[in-house]
Amino acid sequence: MTKLNDILSFNENFVENKEYASYISDGVPSKKIAIITCMDARLIELINKAMNIKNGDAKMIKTAGAQVDHPYGSVMRSLLVAVYALKAEEVFIVGHRDCGMNSMNPEKVIETIKSRGIDESVFDILNSSGINVAKWLEGFTDLEADVENSVNVVRNHPLIAKDIPVHGLIIDPKTGKLDLVTNGYNA
Template structure:
């Protein structure tokens, strides 16, 4: 059975529970507005799925979660920043947490190796040339998850489109035991900048 078929089968079993009822009738409906007014920008690592949120005491409907490889921002108007802008200005987010994690695969990646793998899979050299510099900026500067969190907090905090009254915190998560440590306290950052 293909992965797609497995997902569709699991979905059919899941929705049988509601037997045609609207989610509002079952008590499972959740607002699109995060009731904790919090956005989390984190990594797409599989070890964080169903682990990071419970480790933080977060439930469905409480936060906006934005993910990408290595929770990195390479451009002041990248999609992650655009998502944060929508979260702040349209969905009521008042606080941001950047959460990196130990043993991040991005710290072992580099542009040269990724380029070789892309070429081996049939991606044309001309197509790669279009993103070559971006790959170097993105992959070749990520060596330490803690330093990456600090850099990402700085990029969000200093972005002219992010309101100065929005605290941007930096945390590091251990995917082996669920421990979270504070790297940057956004409240203190606001005080220092005021």
């Protein structure tokens, strides 16, 4: 069975048995918060349990490294929608220990891309259009500093109202323990 068929056949039973019933909620986050965190598979359930987030409680924006690295990229766009269209009043940026984006080697990723049949010339063409793939894929080296940097991108964003607290935290993917990096109420 393929992964797709696996999911589709599971889903058929899920809906048929009304397993969705306990998850019903509307699209407005009942805790009025938005969370930006990493796509790490270890966090799928853990982060919700560790932060007491249930279905319907929060807008959850997931991106590699929990990085808000572009003030006009899709993460920031999602956050603006969460705040101004869906009533999120506070923002939590949650990086995590042992993150794959910490000290990730973009050159190694590029080598893997090339080994899958993407020609060298593609990188040259992108480069001449101003897209440096290595720079684009780059992660970070200091987790605390990176969370703080993402928090500052949001806090200083010209479209983010000054009364929106933006907190920075780090979660341990083993224990779920949260460490505070920066408290948005004091900013």
